[in-house]
Amino acid sequence: MNRSVFAAAFAWQSHAVLGRHVRVHLRKWHTALLPPVCEPLIMLLAFGVGLGSQMAALTWNGAPIGYLTYLAPGILAYTAFMTAFFQSLFSAYIRMHFQKSWEGQLTTMVRLDHVVWGEALWAASMATAYAGMVCLVLCGFGAIGWLDLHWWWLPVVLPLLFLTALAFSAVGLLFTSIIPSMDHMGLPFFLVIMPIGFASSTYFPLPDLPVLSQVVLLNPLHHLAEGLRFLLIAGTPTWHLAAGAGLCVVLLAVLMPIDMRLLRRRVFGDG
Amino acid sequence: MTTTDTPSTPVAVANLLDARGLVKSLGGKRVVDGVDLSCGPGEVLGLLGPNGAGKTTSLRMCYGFLRPDAGTIRIAGHDLVTEADAARRCLGVCTQDDTFDADFSVRGNLEQAGRYYRPRIPDLGRRIDELLDRFGLAPFADQMPETLSGGYKRRLMIARAVLHRPRVVFLDEPTTGLDPQARMAVWELVAGLRADGMAVVLTTHYMDEAERLSDTLLVLQSGSVRAKGPATQVLGDVVGEHIVVLPAGEARVAAWLAARGATPSTVLGTWHLPLDAAGLAAFVAAFPDLRYEVRAPTLDDLFMALAEERTP
Known part of the structure; x- marks a missing residue:
């Protein structure tokens, strides 16, 4: 059962569904381009430059560091996480429930496994593309001398960002399968986005509390943010990257079969 | 594949x-x-x-x-x-x-x-x-x-x-x-x-x-x-070959139907009686003075018959 769930990710039908989403998105590229460019730009300017200028230097890895430098890898990780979750929750729910485009696809050779994998792959692809945009914005900050990172690592981290996004799209699809209506869309934000986002070292260093330092070890976003930070600021790959990747694989392995089962029940009333 | x-x-x-x-x-x-x-x-x-x-x-x-x-x-x-x-x-x-x-x-x-x-x-x-x-x-x-x-x-x-x-x-x-x-x-x-x-x-x-x-x-x-x-x-299998349509409430017809164990469908104050050829012949013989319409069954009659079969 599980093997066939994961085999569907590589089926041509899943890629046809992914192609459909890419095709729709590319037609709206001029408006679709604004969020991934503007959001990190605003966040880096408002928090990194604005708030950062009001703060004393942070201590990270035993050395003082400017807030903009601390924030840059965090925003990269947060973009992958947030974009994937948002796509697989809101957009997938709208396509499933309101547009009924899932049902249209299911009348062809595409089966539910393919539709779900198409959604997950699209959410991860879009998140990776958005993260790529963030990389370009960071390069812009570097070009004017506001940021100094180990730039050659940027292209290398994109596959890891894709894996992270794929894992969080599985989390988003879990909520797509269980939320009763659009009115309940706020719940995943309180239950998932805020706890994971705040306990992740993306926007600020976590306080040194014994319990919290143990809990964040289970947060793949924390490992991704810290791993990217070591990589881009210190130029050093650390165990955080492996831990983040491992947790993402576990998330995918556990959640995708559950997603399939719950979505089958939701879409077909069966299972 | x-x-x-x-x-x-x-x-x-x-x-x-x-x-x-x-x-x-x-x-x-x-x-x-x-x-x-x-x-x-x-x-x-x-x-x-x-x-x-x-x-x-x-x-x-x-x-x-x-x-x-x-x-x-x-x-x-x-x-x-x-x-x-x-x-x-x-x-x-x-x-x-x-x-x-x-x-x-x-x-x-x-x-x-x-x-x-x-x-x-x-x-x-x-x-x-x-x-x-x-x-x-x-x-x-x-x-x-x-x-x-x-x-x-x-x-x-x-x-x-x-x-x-x-x-x-x-x-x-x-x-x-x-x-x-x-x-x-x-x-x-x-x-x-x-x-x-x-x-x-x-x-x-x-x-x-x-x-x-x-x-x-x-x-x-x-x-x-x-x-x-x-x-x-x-x-023919589910409904019958003919439908007799007449105003509802005719006591003689009700008694005749009760004797045969049949129940008519009532639609807007009219009875619709599904009958086979022998049943129609018996009905005609039993009520020579009654005014009624005989028509072929339709799928509407089929649905009504099925609904009545479901009703205990």
């Missing part, structure tokens, strides 16, 4: 749809219980039954939305479970709801649907042009589907269902909510699909539609097949 770009050779089978012993329980309740469905090339099978009879569940099993608890489904000779891709390549589905892709134009919908088939549809562009012309959609090809009228939306749904030249087409209430002109336009399209040699499986609540379009009617009740055959045969 087949990924070549040439279509497979059509398999010659007597029944393009061959479903046997279908059983399905949903929510702990047995919704379909041992249903057989078959439909040959150039045949229209009309699936009828009151709400909750198991029509939609049977159909959803046949086009792969639901997996049967028991039974087998073969589409053009291919098992829907073990040869899923080959079977699905041979079937087309027009669902009851409009499920086109709101992000694409009319033509774009057909182009996108074409990408969901392997082997790929040969000459897809030419096939789309042909369908746009045949279904009267050419003037609206670049419009978004939501701008179409109800009748043209249905045409688009059917065009999408037959884009890949399937051998079995499922049409789930294709004319519900349409005005008479649009309904008749859809009837013409269904007749065209039959002429093309497709096996067409149709569900509808419109009795005239079922009678006019279907070669064979299959009546479901409480998840089982109640009757099957040409419309006249099904009506």
Whole structure:
């Protein structure tokens, strides 16, 4: 059962569904381009430059560091996480429930496994593309001398960002399968986005509390943010990257079969 | 998985749809219980039954939305479970709801649907042009589907269902909510699909539609097949050969019916009595002075008879 769930990710039908989403998105590229460019730009300017200028230097890895430098890898990780979750929750729910485009696809050779994998792959692809945009914005900050990172690592981290996004799209699809209506869309934000986002070292260093330092070890976003930070600021790959990747694989392995089962029940009333 | 770009050779089978012993329980309740469905090339099978009879569940099993608890489904000779891709390549589905892709134009919908088939549809562009012309959609090809009228939306749904030249087409209430002109336009399209040699499986609540379009009617009740055959045969089996219509409340007739253990259907103050030839002869002999109308049974009578069978 599980093997066939994961085999569907590589089926041509899943890629046809992914192609459909890419095709729709590319037609709206001029408006679709604004969020991934503007959001990190605003966040880096408002928090990194604005708030950062009001703060004393942070201590990270035993050395003082400017807030903009601390924030840059965090925003990269947060973009992958947030974009994937948002796509697989809101957009997938709208396509499933309101547009009924899932049902249209299911009348062809595409089966539910393919539709779900198409959604997950699209959410991860879009998140990776958005993260790529963030990389370009960071390069812009570097070009004017506001940021100094180990730039050659940027292209290398994109596959890891894709894996992270794929894992969080599985989390988003879990909520797509269980939320009763659009009115309940706020719940995943309180239950998932805020706890994971705040306990992740993306926007600020976590306080040194014994319990919290143990809990964040289970947060793949924390490992991704810290791993990217070591990589881009210190130029050093650390165990955080492996831990983040491992947790993402576990998330995918556990959640995708559950997603399939719950979505089958939701879409077909069966299972 | 087949990924070549040439279509497979059509398999010659007597029944393009061959479903046997279908059983399905949903929510702990047995919704379909041992249903057989078959439909040959150039045949229209009309699936009828009151709400909750198991029509939609049977159909959803046949086009792969639901997996049967028991039974087998073969589409053009291919098992829907073990040869899923080959079977699905041979079937087309027009669902009851409009499920086109709101992000694409009319033509774009057909182009996108074409990408969901392997082997790929040969000459897809030419096939789309042909369908746009045949279904009267050419003037609206670049419009978004939501701008179409109800009748043209249905045409688009059917065009999408037959884009890949399937051998079995499922049409789930294709004319519900349409005005008479649009309904008749859809009837013409269904007749065209039959002429093309497709096996067409149709569900509808419109009795005239079922009678006019279907070669064979299959009546479901409480998840089982109640009757099957040409419309006249099904009506004769379930309803009777004649319907006597007279004002309700005639005491003599009530007593005569009670003696025979029969109960009339009451519609708007009239009794509708289903009778076979012998029963009609007895009725005429019993009431020589009574004024009444004798008509042929319709599928409306069939539905009423089924409803009364369900009522304890």
